[in-house]
Amino acid sequence: MSLDTTIQAKPPVPPRASNFRVLVGRFAGNPLGGVVAALAIIFVVACFLSPYFLTRFNMTIIARSLAFTGLVTIGQSLLMIMGELDLSVGAIGGLAGIASGIMMVQYGLNPWLSLVLCLMLGAGCGLLNGTLVTRLRLHSLVLTIGMAGVYGGAILVVTKGVAITGIPHEIAFLGSGKLAGVPVPFVVLLVCLAIVVFVMQRTPLGRYVYAIGSNPEAARMLGLRVAAIRTAAFATAGFLSALAGILMVARLGSAQPSIGDTWVLSPIAAAVIGGVATTGGIGSPLGAVLGAVIIGIIENIIVLFGISPYWQSIVSGGIVVLAISFDALTRRYLNRGA
Numbered sequence: 001m002s003l004d005t006t007i008q009a010k011p012p013v014p015p016r017a018s019n020f021r022v023l024v025g026r027f028a029g030n031p032l033g034g035v036v037a038a039l040a041i042i043f044v045v046a047c048f049l050s051p052y053f054l055t056r057f058n059m060t061i062i063a064r065s066l067a068f069t070g071l072v073t074i075g076q077s078l079l080m081i082m083g084e085l086d087l088s089v090g091a092i093g094g095l096a097g098i099a100s101g102i103m104m105v106q107y108g109l110n111p112w113l114s115l116v117l118c119l120m121l122g123a124g125c126g127l128l129n130g131t132l133v134t135r136l137r138l139h140s141l142v143l144t145i146g147m148a149g150v151y152g153g154a155i156l157v158v159t160k161g162v163a164i165t166g167i168p169h170e171i172a173f174l175g176s177g178k179l180a181g182v183p184v185p186f187v188v189l190l191v192c193l194a195i196v197v198f199v200m201q202r203t204p205l206g207r208y209v210y211a212i213g214s215n216p217e218a219a220r221m222l223g224l225r226v227a228a229i230r231t232a233a234f235a236t237a238g239f240l241s242a243l244a245g246i247l248m249v250a251r252l253g254s255a256q257p258s259i260g261d262t263w264v265l266s267p268i269a270a271a272v273i274g275g276v277a278t279t280g281g282i283g284s285p286l287g288a289v290l291g292a293v294i295i296g297i298i299e300n301i302i303v304l305f306g307i308s309p310y311w312q313s314i315v316s317g318g319i320v321v322l323a324i325s326f327d328a329l330t331r332r333y334l335n336r337g338a
Contacts, residue, residue, distance in 0.1 A: 035274050035290045039297075046297055050304045058300065060183060064251070066296045067185030069266050070289050071244040074196055075126075075237030076267040077288035082213040082233055083280025084140040086129060087264055091151035092238050093245030094260030096122040098155050100246050101164035101255025104171075111168045119242050125151060126238020130231030148264075155257050164255040175251025185247045189289075192240065196285045209233065214281030269319040270295055295319060 046053045072089050079086050096118040103114035129147055133140045177184045200206035211219045212226050220226050244263070249255050267288075274291030276283025298319075302311055 032275060032284065032287050032290070035287050035294070038273075039290055039294050042294055042297055046301050049301060052304055053301070058304075062296050062300050063186040064183040065300075066292060067183065067189040068244045068248055069263060069270070069296070070189045070292045071192060071240045071247075072237075072263045073267040073270045073288050073292045074193060074285045075240040077271040077274070077276050077283060077285045078196070078200075078209065078233045079140070079237055080268075080271050080276045080278065081280060081283050082209055082230060083216070084133070084230065084233070085268070086126070086140060086144045086234060086237050088125070088129060088144040088148035088151055089237055089241040089267065090260035090263035091148045091155070092122050092125045092260070093241040093248070093263055094155050094257065095125065095151045095245070096242030097245035097249040097259045098159055098164065098255045098257065100249055101167060102158065104168055105164055105166045105255075111171045115171065115246050118246055119239060122242020122245070123235045123239040126241070127231060127235040129238070130234030133234065134227035134230050159255075159257045161257055163257065165253070167249060167253050167255065171250045172253060173250075175247050175249070175253075185251065188243070188247065192243070193285060193289055196236075200285060205229070210281055212280075265317055266292070266295055273319070 052058055072093065076086065076089060099121055100114050100118040103109040103117065104111050109117075125147075129140075129144055132138055132143055132147075174184055174188075179187050200209065208219070208224050208229055211222070211224065212229060216226055241260070241263070245259055248259050252259075270291035271283065271288040272278060272291070273294055274283065274287030274289065276288055298315060302315065
């Protein structure tokens with residue numbers, strides 16, 4: 001009778017991740033927590049930097065200016081979650097604003113009918129972008145650079161670079177009015193954000209968007225209509241950009257050809273700061289809007305300190321570079337330890 005002396009080997013224990021890696025992983029896995037913490041820090045610092053920051057007048061200014069870029073940011077974040085980009089959103093907003101001025105001033109159309117038609121125009125431009133991307137299988141970044149030139153050129157052809165004045169006072173409330181002390185454009189932003197967040201988190205369509213952004217081929221094999229959903233996302237981005245353009249026209253009381261010129265870099269930077277991955281499949285429109293709040297506060301501090309507004313472009317571009325670089329380095333660090 002033999003004695004069994006076999007020793008059972010213990011299964012290998014995977015190496016424990018370092019505390020720093022765990023911290024980075026939690027930060028990257030919970031982008032809303034990170035962006036909220038960053039927003040709180042920047043807000044507190046801004047309060048100490050300027051005694052005029054935390055005033056009702058200044059908060060109203062920030063909320064009103066945030067509404068325009070925030071609307072564009074929501075649409076851009078939807079596209080980025082799907083792994084796409086639209087660099088023509090600013091031009092679409094400007095084109096919708098100019099079209100509304102032409103309809104109301106030169107053709108005498110009912111202001112509200114003009115606004116509805118211009119919203120359809122913005123959605124149509126986005127629909128065109130999405131159709132070209134999906135049907136011709138073009139890269140969205142390259143295509144929308146060209147379409148930005150088309151839409152921007154159309155603005156200059158129609159206006160000759162001259163603003164359209166005489167906007168009816170009926171719509172001034174949309175840009176300058178308040179509801180319960182809150183600027184109307186900011187209320188519009190909150191309503192649009194609530195609708196988009198609900199769709200993304202509570203409906204199958206939202207899950208489809210994330211699935212396409214994570215792996216479009218797998219989503220296609222599962223039977224999802226990838227091309228149709230992508231096209232709808234581009235149309236939504238165009239609609240929101242047109243809404244921002246129309247609100248800006250109501251705010252200024254004139255249709256300026258320069259509307260939308262600054263709505264290209266800031267929405268991308270805001271989305272990345274808010275946790276939207278540049279590779280798609282990760283992030284949320286809510287985080288993107290919180291990122292836009294951070295950028296808005298920084299730009300507001302620049303104004304309060306009397307720094308030239310031309311620095312805002314440098315700040316926006318720098319934030320884009322830093323945000324994208326941080327996003328890439330963070331994910332590379334986590335993948336190395338996986």
